Amino acid sequence: MKSMTFQASLAAAAMLAAAWLASPVSAQTQTQPAPAQSVAQPAPAGPAPAATAPSALAPSASTAAAPAAPAGPPAAAGPTTPKPDVATAVAPAMKELSPWVMFMSADVIVKAVMIGLAFASLVTWTVFIAKSIELSVASTKLRSALKKTAEARSLAEAQMALGAKEGILPSFLVAALREARMSAGLSSDAGIKERAASSFAEIVRAEQRRIRIGMGVLATIGSTSPFVGLFGTVWGIMNSFIGISKSQTTNLAVVAPGIAEALLATAIGLVAAIPAVIIYNHFARVTKGYLELVSRASGAAGRLLSRDLDRSHGSVHSRAAE
16 A cells, blocks of 8 residues: 555656656746645545546646746736827927917917017117118218318308208308308407307207107117016916916916917017117217217317408408508
8 A cells, every 4th residue: 555655656756847847947936836736635545646646737737837928928018018109199289389389379468569579679770770871971971071171261162162062061161151141240259259159059959869860769669678578478477377277287388388478578578678778879879979070060160260250350450551
């Protein structure tokens, strides 16, 4: 009886060894508990365990090894599959935030602010081009006129040198001749010069007003454009917060477009204000230089008038001496 039990145990051990060598390494860990069950099953009868043990152990090894094979691939492919789906789902929802798109999607008030600031910027550059041409032409003409009359000995000679041209220096010469003609017969040269100087001052003030046309517009644009742009920004951000409260979300994709549209108004305000301030300061220097030329022209006309008065008195004294 003991020999038959020993033979059955030996046959079961041989079958387990054959199954262990035939199965893969991953299945070996799952089949290790099987010998304990098979060893624990020895039947009290003699020849029955030897026949039933192999048939009972073979299915257990095959069933333990079978589910181990397909377990690997799903575990490796699981984490990588959702990523492309998320990327493709988010990509179409993204919104292009170009300046034109932000302008078109902005509020009506913000649009009006942006259009006004763009118009102010256009006015700034228009004034810059117009005043640059005007100051350049006026300065060139005045320098040429001063050069032509530098050798003139009287008001008549200066007028002949200039011809029938219009300008600030011919205006001074005309005012001096008119005052000399209207003061004919008066013996006080100081009174004539004083009245002529008053006429010159009026011409200078008129030229200052004329040459400063457009400077006030530049000053206004430079000082108010940042605040107008800030008003558009405040209005746009207020609308953005109202939209956040309605949507009840603080997602950056929802908040960012409205804030970007609002900040565009401030950007346009700065684009209009910074050039206006720079151009205003530039024209302030150029205008000052031109007005210095005007003062030189006024002094040249006054000197010519003084020579004519002295010359006329000299001729009167020579006649009286004769």
